Every structure is written in C-alpha cells, then in structure tokens.
Amino acid sequence: MTTDLAAPEIFGSTTTAGRGKRPRPPFGVSIVAILAVLIALFSLIPLGYVIFMTGATGWETATGLIFRPRVGELLLNTILLIVITVPLCLVLGVGGAWLVERTQLRGHKWWAVVLAAPLAIPAFVNSYAWVSAVPSLAGLWSGVLIATLSYFPLVYIPAAATLSRLDPAIEQSAASLGLGAWRTFFRVVLPQLRIAMTGGGLLVSLHLLAEYGAFAMIRFDTFTTAIMVQFQSTFNGTAGNMLASVLVFLCLILLLVEVRSRGSARYARVGSGAQARALRLPLHAYQVPAQLSLLALAGLAFGLPVWFVLRWIIAGGPGIWSTAEFLPALVQTLGYGMIGAVATTVVAFPMAYLAVRHPSWFSKLLELSNYVTSSMPGIVVGLAFVTVSIRLVPGFYQSTGLLVAAYVLLFVPRALVNIRAGLAQAPKELDEAAQALGTPPLLSFIRVTLRLSAPAAAGGAALVFLGIVNELTATLLLSPNGTRTLATEFWSKSSEIDYAGAAPYALLMILISAPMTYLLFQQSKKVAGQ
Template sequence: MSTDLSASGTPAGSTTTAGKGKRPRPPFGVSTVSILAILTALFSLLPLGYVVYMTAATGWDTAVELIFRPRVAELLLNTILLMVITVPACLVLGVGGAWLVERTKLRGHRWWAVALAAPLAIPAFVNSYSWVSAVPSLAGIWSGVLIATLSYFPLVYIPAAATLGRLDPAIEQSAASLGLGPWAVFFRVVLPQLRIAMSGGALLVALHLLAEYGAFAMIRFDTFTTAIMVQFQSTFNGTAGNMLASVLVFLCLILLLVEVRSRGTARYARIGSGAQAKATRMPLGLYQVPAQLALLALTVLAFGVPVWFVLRWIVAGGPDVWAADEFIPALLQTLMYGAVGALVTTIVAFPMAYLAVRRPSWFSKMLELSNYITSSLPGIVVGLAFVTVSIRVLPGVYQTTGVLIAAYVLLFLPRALVNLRAGLAQAPKELDEAAQSLGKAPLVSFFRVTLRLSAPAAAGGAALVFLAIVNELTATLLLSPNGTRTLATEFWSKSSEIDYTGAAPYALLMILLSAPMTYLLFQQSKKVAGQ
C-alpha cells in the first residue's frame, strides 16, 4: 500500500514539522513582543498625556484666560509668519536644487549633490551663532527666516533628489513626445510626482521651526519655544508655560493632519521594472553660468559662512580655546550620552519593529503611529513632561541620567524604528523557520540569522539617533543632571555669555561629528532611489 506524499515529501494529512514535530516558533512569544510594544507606545504618549493633564488641572476659565491673551496672539503670529515664509522658500530651494542636480546637464552635478546636503551637518543654533558673528544686528522675523531656510532646506532637497533619481524617465519622454516643452514637462509631469517628497519635507521643516530654540533665542526672535523656556526659567513649570506648550502641541497635531491630507490618494508607483534608460538631462545652455552661481551662493551662505566664522573664532582665540579640562569632558559626555542613547533607543524600538514586520495589522500600525506623533513634538514639550512627572510622581529621579536618556528615546525612536523595519523586512521569517527545522532553538536561530541580517540597518538607525543626540539642546538643558557638560550645552553656555571664541571649539566638534552621519543619510537616500 503506497503512502500519498506532499510535494515536500511529507505524508499527506500530516503537519509540517520543524525539529521535533512542532511548528516553527518566533524567537520571542508574540504576546511578549506585543506587551513590550504596547508599553513602549504608552510610554511614548507621556508628553501628550502631560499636556492634557495640565490643561485639565489648570481649569477651563484659567486656561482660556492664559491662551486667549495678546502675548499668545503675538507668538502665534510670529510662528505662522515664520512657517508661511520659510516652508515655501525651503521648497523652492530644495526642489530647484534637486532638479538641477538630477535632471539637467549641470557641470559637476555629482559634487553639487553632496554640497547641497552638507548644511544639514550644521546645527541651526550654530548657524545662528555664525550669522550673528557676521551681522551682530540680526533680529526679528526676516533674520529668523534667513537662518531657518539656510538650515532646513536640505530636509526638502534630500527626499526630492531621491524621488527624482528613481522617477521613471518614460513618463517624461511620453509627455515630451506629446509636444510638451521642458518647462511644461516639469510643472505638469515631474512636479506632481514629487508631491509626497515635498509634503514630507515641508512637514519636517515646519516641525523643526516649531521645535527650534537656540537659533531663534540668539537673534531675539520670540516663538512659542523661546517663550516657554523663558517661563520655565522664571517660574519653573508655571501654568502660563504649560498653556503655551498646549498651544504648541496643538499646532504640531494640525501640521500632521495637513500633511496626511496633502498626500492625496493618487498612486505614484509603477508596475514592472519600468524603463531601463537613464533620464534625459535637459541642457542648460545660457543658464549654465547662472545655475552654477546660484548653487555656489546657496552653498556659501548655508555652509561656507558658518564654517568660516567658527574657524575664524578658533583662530582668534588661539591655543587657549582648546583647554583640555573644559572641552574634553564635554566631548566624552556627549559621546557617552550619544552611544548609550542610541543603544537604548535601538533596543526599545526592536519589539515594535518586529511586530510591524512579522505580525502586521491595524493594531501594530496604531502602536507605530503613537511613536511618530510623539517624535513630532518639540523637545521642550517632552522635557517639560519629564520634569513634571519626575517631580510629582518620582521625585528621586529628577535630573538623573536615566530621565535624560528616556527623553532621548522618545524624541528619536522613529529614527531607529524606520531602519529596523527595513532590516527585518530583508530577513524573511522563512530563514528562521529553516534554521529551526534543522534543530536550532528559536532564540539561537534568531541571533544567528535574523539579528545578523538586520544588524547593518540597526547600526544605521543607531547612527542617526547618535547624530540627533549630539546636536540636541532643549531637552538636555531641561533634564541634564547637575554638572553635565555636553558639546551643545557648553556651546550654548559660552555663546550666551558672548564668549564666541570659547564657544567655537564646541561648534567645530559638533560639525565634525555630524558630517559623517549626514553623508550616511544622503547615501541611504540615494541607495533607496536605486542609484
């Protein structure tokens, strides 16, 4: 009597086995991963809970009185004007630069591709410090627009350039064959394809504008963040500052909703491999020289001026500015906080990334969304939330290293989460199952297969978190333990005392630490674009 076999050689009707007759199991129980992800999501909602609680505790009448007053209207007007002017300027510079680099016969386009991303390595408050050194009278809305635009336009340029790099050239060729000129092709065909990149970049710019403190405080331009910090320093977590924070959070949530709506429902993906030919670059002709001069001016203003004045102050200060007893402790503490924060953030992000890739559902998407909402909140709101909770609930942990690391985790979790998701997606679960079918325990197969394959992505995410922590200022000022000296806080302390020569070494070290990570981010965007 013959036995009916399946295609795999397993007797029909039997259960496919792995090892000892059991179905391959995940390295961690699904319930355990889910619990860890839920705890992470609840933890990430702490700042929102703080805002809601403080608003409710203030009382409706007092809250209305504090929110609807002339000072708040002034801050709101400043903030709206700043966004209305800066975001379009960043879109024009970012998209225009990306189009010149990716779609025209621009001489030296490979060099310009890197040069336009380089300003991202310079923290906005260092940029402001340099421009105040050049023009001490800088102040007000237009100074804020200048510094913010030069600091943040790469946030639009990088995704726009990546999108143009992977855009199917057949679309443009078809439009041209129908009689459309180069400019018509750009506005009617290419620009709509950049919709997601533009809306995402605009959101990042707007959120940075709401969160930035140092750059605007240095030029005496009042925003919600600078006003909240003044309130905190004068009244220590006073009611007025909390109400300003609630308005700031409300603005952030509105921006998130606007960005989601601006994406639309159109599809931007192509079916199949698409055209294999490279995109036809448009000749610039007589515009070659103006294009080169425009990009040179932009690069000089956004990157050359800050670097020049940092080096100039270092030279003016002489060897004394490199006093080892001052900058070496700051450098070591910065590296320590950056390394520990990056490691902890990557570990905390792992359960949620694992759940999103291996057990995708509406539930895992909601958990992931909670982290993105919190990360969009300004550092000063996250800092105030931890100040309030640590003082009222756990007074013993206030101004400890653990609280500061926890704030870093909340602020920068998505940077690790996005990279971990990509890494886990490239490590199919079938490889785990195959290892278990050979008798390996779930944890052993996980460490030997999945973790090894996802390690490069995890390292990339940790590097981006490290970069963010190195340049973080506001939350560090609020939460750092007494005696803490990071590059950012020491720079801020000395520049606030108008000791520009003393602040210069810290600025230079932050730029040198940020430059490799910025280049990594740029290369990752190009790799995603398939170049």
Template sequence: MTSSKSTTAARNPGVKTSLIAAGSRGSRLGPWPVVVLCLLIAAFSLLPLGFVAAATVNAGWDTIVKLVFRPRVGELLLNTASLVLITVPICVVIGVGGAWLVERTSLAGNKAWAVILAAPLAIPAFVNSYAWISADPTLGGIFGGVLISVLSYFPLVYIPVAAVLSRLDPALEQSAASLGLGPWKVFFRVVLPQLRLAAAGGALLVSLHLLAEYGAFAMIAFDTFTTAIYDQFRSTFNGAAANMLASVLVLFCLLLLLAESRSRGSARYARVGAGAQSNPGRLRLGLYQVPAQLALVAVSILALGVPLWHVGRWLIAGGSAVWERDDLLNALVQTLGYGLAGAVLTTVLAFPLAYLVIRHPGPISKPLEAVNYISSSMPGIVVALALVTITVHNVPAIYQTSLVLVGAYALLFMPRALVNLRAGLAQAPRELDEAAQALGKPPLIAFLRVTLRLAAPAAAGGAALVFLGVVNELTATLLLAPNGTRTLATQFWALSSEIDYMGAAPYALLMIVLSAPMTYLLFVQSKKAAGQ
C-alpha cells in the same frame, strides 16, 4: 511532535509550504510578546501628549482663558506662524530647484553639488545663528529668523526630493515629450506632481523643526513658543503659563501633521514593475549654466561658507588656548556617550514596532506606528516638560538622571530608527525566516540568524541618524541633563550666551565634525530608500 513536523516538512516541500501558510494565518496580529512590547512602547511614546492633555484639563477653563487668550500668546502665535509661512515655501523652492538642477539638468559638477547641497544639515541651527550674529550683531526679528531657518533646514526638502528624482520612472516624461510638450511643461505637468509627497514630507519636517528650535531663535532674541516656554520654565519651574503655551504649541504641531496628511491626496504614485530602464534625459542648460552655478554658489556660501568662516575665525583668534579648556574633552566624551546610549536605546525600542509593521501589518500595527510618529513630532521642550513633571511627582528618584535624558532622546528620535528598520526588514524576506523555522530552528534563533543579520545595516543606519540628532539636541538636554553634565551643545550654548565666542568655537567645530558623516549617511540612505 515539533521535530516530526520539521522532518516531514524538510522532506516534503508541499508540507513545508502549508506549515508556513498556517503559521502566517495563525499570527495575524503578530507574536503576543511583540504586540505587548509594542503597546508598552506606544504608552511611553504617548507621555508628552498625555501630559499636555492632563495639564490643559487640570488648569480649568478660567485659567485657560486667562493664560491663552492674551496679547502675549497672540504675539508668539504671529511670530511662529509667520516664521513657518515664510520659511517653508522658500525651503521648498530651494530644495526642489536644487534637486532638479542636480538630478535632471546638464549642471556642471552635479555630483559634487549633490553632496554640497545636503551638507548644511551638518551645521546645527544654533551654530548657524552664532555665526550670523558674529557677522552681523544687529541681526534679529522675523528676517533673521527666516534667514537662519532657511539656510539650516532647506536640505530637509532637498534630500528627499533629490532621492525621488534620481529614481523617477522616465517613461512618463518621455511619453509627455513625444506628445509635443516642451521641457518646462513636462516638468510642471508630469515631474512636479510626482514630487508632491517628497516635498510635502520635507516641508513638514522643516515646520516641525521650526516649532521645536530654541537656540537659534533665542540667540537672535526672536520670540517663538519654544523660547517663551523655556523662559517661563526657568522663571516659574513647572508653572501653568508654560504648560498652557505648550498646549498651544502641541495643537500647532497636530494641525501641521493633519495638513501634511491632507496634502498627500488620494492619487497613486506607485508603479507596477521596474519601470523604464533608460536614464532620463538631462535638460541642457545652455546660457542658463552660469546663472544656475551662481545661484548654487550663493546658497552654499550663505549656508556653509558663513558658519565655517566664522567658526574658523574665532578659532584662530582664540589660538591654542581655546583647545586647552579642561571641560572640552569631557564634553566630547559625554556627547559620544549620550549619543551612543540614545542610538542604541532608540534602535532597540524601534525594532519590535518595525517588525510588527512589516511582518504583521494589520489593525494593531498601523495605529501603533502612527502613535510613535505623532508623539515624536512634539518639540523637545514639550517632551522635557512632560518628563520633568512626571518624574518629579511620580518617580522623584529618577528625576534629572541620565535615564530620563536618554529616554527623552528615544521619544524625540524614534522615527529616524523606525524608518530605516522598516526598510531593512522589508528587504529580509519573511519566507527565509519561516523556512528556517520549518527546518527545526526555534523562532528566536531563526530570527537572530536570518532576519537580524539582513536588517543589521539598516539598523546601523538608523542608529547613526539618531546619534546625529542627539549630538545636536539642545533644549531637552538643557532641561533634563543631570547636574554636572557637559555636552558639546550645552557647553557651546553656555559660552556663546556669555558672548565668549572664541571659547564656544571648538565646541561648534566638534559638533560639525561629528555631524558631517551622519549627514552624508542620511543622503545616501535616502537615495537607497527611493529605489525600493
């Protein structure tokens, strides 16, 4: 019967079209195996949130009041909130200002600056902290936390804003200019509102990184919720105090997600058609060329020059001996192994959901996608605490195994793969897949030969970004890694905590070297995504 339908469809395009349409109507929610798989992945993604909710309920109101409403929590809340409220606006100013200079002005060397301003993302925040402590051992407090955070995370705003600016339809700006508005008024009234989504998204990423960061703040002795949770865990293992702090931290994350969602508003940012084909005019800087160059040089020196200089200084001071450590090669191999395993698992888990969202958007796919984004916004310390508790009490056989650690990486970095896969699948027309099925190819074969091939570059890009996250991940690895595990991040942390800065330098350099090409890939992918 199937063969007859296929033959008829091949000879009669009208029949083929009706078959495809019928198939689309019959699979409104998506193929049931894919839906079931996505439900299972969503349930896995909800483990950290479920752990926090269960820990809060089980603690009881009296314990909650005792452990949450106390001066120590107020101090941590003040530190963390101050860090976010000061750091995020500075990152937005630097990110938007840098992107505008690179993409919309006559800045000399703008192509080089475009890459340089994204490059600090290749240096882990805790390596940045290590470098600044080397430069100024007295650095600490809110000033030290803001300094290191801004220099580490402003590219998270710069990259998406620069991508949007590079693809922004210049017709609106040209119309505003023709009405007599000067360049500055055009920027503030026309361009800046169109950057709101990109800037708000970048600000959210900066905020979530601030809430999740442990190593950078622990190194300068600046207490946040994450550092306090880790200290509590180390002293009391899975104690109620650590769980309650985790609950407050998760609530903080959810409030940030809600604030970012509200900031989007209801305005439309899409355009119909390709927009103007001409390139937007670049504002001539004139006398401002020198101040602009000096500002970018200053940011680059602080964000790139200081860490690279001090890593190089410690390498030179240590001589060849620092490269002869027995565990250096082992740490590199294990980092590559965990990075590849995390990248493959995360990409495989993200694929069914991306397929469902793009090919069968509807009442099931959108909530499932939202679940993964919310769960992945949880800090690494919360994810680690959840997996420790669940494995110890329910599946002790896998406690502190590589399986659990790689699973944590998948929970933390799912959006990196999901966003790329969504873009890749959107570029693979479903009509090609359906046409292959109408010509007699089984659905799985049609998917492998058509859709998977077209989406492969996006899948590789997503996997590379997950790899970048795994290489630089510290907190979850410290809590979940099996005994004997030595990654570049954990070995760097162990040596720098012992004030062995010379011994830690090779690990810092290798992390930067591994991260640099992935950071460039993120920059390129963002540019491509903005043009879709």
C-alpha cells in the same frame, strides 16, 4: 502553530499567495501592534503631563492664560514662520535635487554632497554665526533666513534619493506623448516626490515648532522661546503649560495635513525596472545661473557659519583650547549620540511597519502620537520626565536611561520617516513570495524586508545622531550630574557673550556632524540601488 489574532477591520486584509494560502506577516501583526501601542503610550507621557497640568489649572485660569494678546502674538509669529519657511525649504530642496539628479549640471556629484552639508551645522550655531556677521539681526525675516538655511537639506536629501531611483521610463513615456521638460516635471516627476516632500516638510515644521537656541539668539519670539523664558525666569509652570497646550494643538493640525497630503498611492515596484540611466536635461544658457545660485546657497548655508566659527577661533587664540574641558564633552556627546540613535531606530520600526504594511486609522493614530510628542520643545519633555520620575520612580531621575528615553521621544520621527520610506520601497510581494516558497515568516522578513529597508534605517539613525549631538534643552534638564555635552557647553559660553570661547565647541559639533551627514547622503543613495 501560532495564528494572527489581529482584527482585519483594524489592520486590513492580506493578499493571498502561493497555493491559495494566506501568507502570514513576518512578525505576527498582533505582536507588532502590541509593541507599537506600548511605545505610543510611553511617548504620550509628556502630552499627559501637559493635559494634567492644564486640567489642574482650572478652566477660568486656563482660558485667561490662553486667550490673551501675548499668545496671539506668539501664534502669529509661529504660523508665519512655518508658512514662509516650509515652502522655501521645499523649493530649495526639490529644486536642488532636480538640478543634481536630472540635469547636465557640471560637477553634479560634488554639488550633491555640498547641498547636504548644511545639515551638519546646528541651527543655533548658524544663528551664532549670522549674529556675528550682522549683529542687528532680529525678528521674523531673520528667523526665516536662518531656519531655511538650516533645514532645507531635510527636504533635499529624500527628494534627491527619490529622483535617483525614479524609473526613467516614466519620464520617457511622458516625453513620447509630447510633454515638454517642465510639464513632465510638474505632471509626472513631482507627484512621485509626494512622500519625500510631505515627510521633509513635516520634519521642517516640527523643527520650527521646537527650535529654541536659533531664535533666542536673534530675539525672535515663538512659543518655544516664550515657554523657556517662563520656566527660566519665574518657573511659571502654569503659563508655560498653557503655551505648550497651544503648541501641541498646532502640531496636531500639521500632522493631519501631512497625513491627508501623503495620500494612499503606492510607490514600490516589483522587479528592477528599466536599467537605463535617466536622460539629463541640458542647461545650455542656464548653466552659469544654476552654478551661481547653488554657490550662493552653499555659501550662505555652510560657508558663512564655518567662516565665522574659524574666525572666532583665530581671535581667541590657543588659550581657548583645553583638553580637560573638551575631551569629556566630546566623549559624552558621541556616547549619547550612538546609544540614542540605535534605541530610536529600534523603537521606530514597529510603528513604521504598521503604517506601511497595514495602513489604517489605528496605525495612523499610533504614528500621530509620536509626532505630537516630538513637536513639543525639549524643555516640556524634560519637565514632564522630571515630574514623572521624581513622583513615580525617584531612582530613575537624572539617569542616563532617562536622558536617552527623552532623546527617543524627541527624535523618533527622524527615524520613522526614513524607515517608512524604506519599507514603502520594499514590495511586500517579495516577502509573500519567499513565504510561499517555504521560508518561515521571520526568516523571510530578515532576508527580504529588513535587508531592503536597512539603508533607510541607517539614514534615519544618522539623522537621530545629528539631532542628539545638537540637542540642548532636554539635556540641560535631564542629564546626570557632571554631564557635559558640546551643545550645552557651547550654549553656556555663547550665553555669556563669550563667542570666542564657544567657537571650539561649535567647530567640534560640525566636525562630528559632517561625517554623519555624508553617511546619511550615501545611505539615501544605496536605497536607490547606486
């Protein structure tokens, strides 16, 4: 019989169950840890590339490139973008989720889907539409506008799912103690949204650090756009790598803040809890303002982009449609999206399992490695893979496997955050009870933990699929010869100011992403038992 070889000081102790026996993990913790370590080492390839290139540059050259006015300007732009956009996304996401799940909002089931819909529109398509509407858009506040409208669903979806499964007895108890609606929300409900808010806020921040197309269209300079300019115009790898090193440092700060703010509170419960539905608060005079506010938000985030995409299609006429051009791009986009989503979800599971079931400095360090890589812009990940593959495994260069590997590293946090939340809602006591009754560890894991976390994993896979469909820079660098995706074709057309020619590709991306966004929303509801 195999035994768990993991050191308790690293992985933590396990509670006893049954007749005094120490229940074994579904998979040996040591096996999961080995897989997680291998994944973490692989994910650090881009970071190792940046560190190596930084070291090869030399101290004097590196400090000269980092401590200069241009870097200060980019740093200020990026920090202001995050500091302004993330709170706005939290307010819109949590506020929308509360209106949909906890008030007598008319048409709340319809609004629940509508508020998730903007996630189906890529940020650079959103920017393309807003530039079409207001050609003078540029600068920080334009970037905040587009980023907020593009990314607030990353907070809304997990917040709505958490509210829908929150035990109504908690709020009823608060009300019985004399707390009003607002005090109940801030003192009881909001703390229960900590995981959703910190996870969603982190995803928004990582998107802001890595986004290129949306900000390039409105001429707003961030570290990512500056790195792309360096590599595209002069292929100045030294200056670009120095900018990337600062970007990685920003990511580390964000990750540390997220880990500390997440806390160690437990949010799972054993048993079904109260069966009653939560009492929805009447809006009374606030019904009309609430409806108008949600209508304005949906119109700006979803209606306006779709309207201008359709307007450009009508302006272009039938001549902009060609099956020979669209069919290969469509097929390859779907193929890469599905393969990458499955691979990323599988890779994320060992890391999420350790983070939830065996939290420690070790598991947090492994998790941190994935977030660091995913925060790096696609061009840095792409260039790292190009360099490593050419020098070490030339046959792997410009292969499908290399491109899928880049997708995994770029989007693993999307799966990791969802799987982690799903595992947090699957009490380990149920798995331990199954083992105490004689069920083998692997079988109890499949029947209990995997079954309960499957909806969250599916939601993570849907998020990864959306990311791959909309990915641009790494695809341009790593895709095999002849590869054409909807995103790269859209960017090629829009870069040439052929907005009518780019519109069909934008429409196809929206049409592909919309069902996956709806699936993501439905899966989040399944986690809530609805």
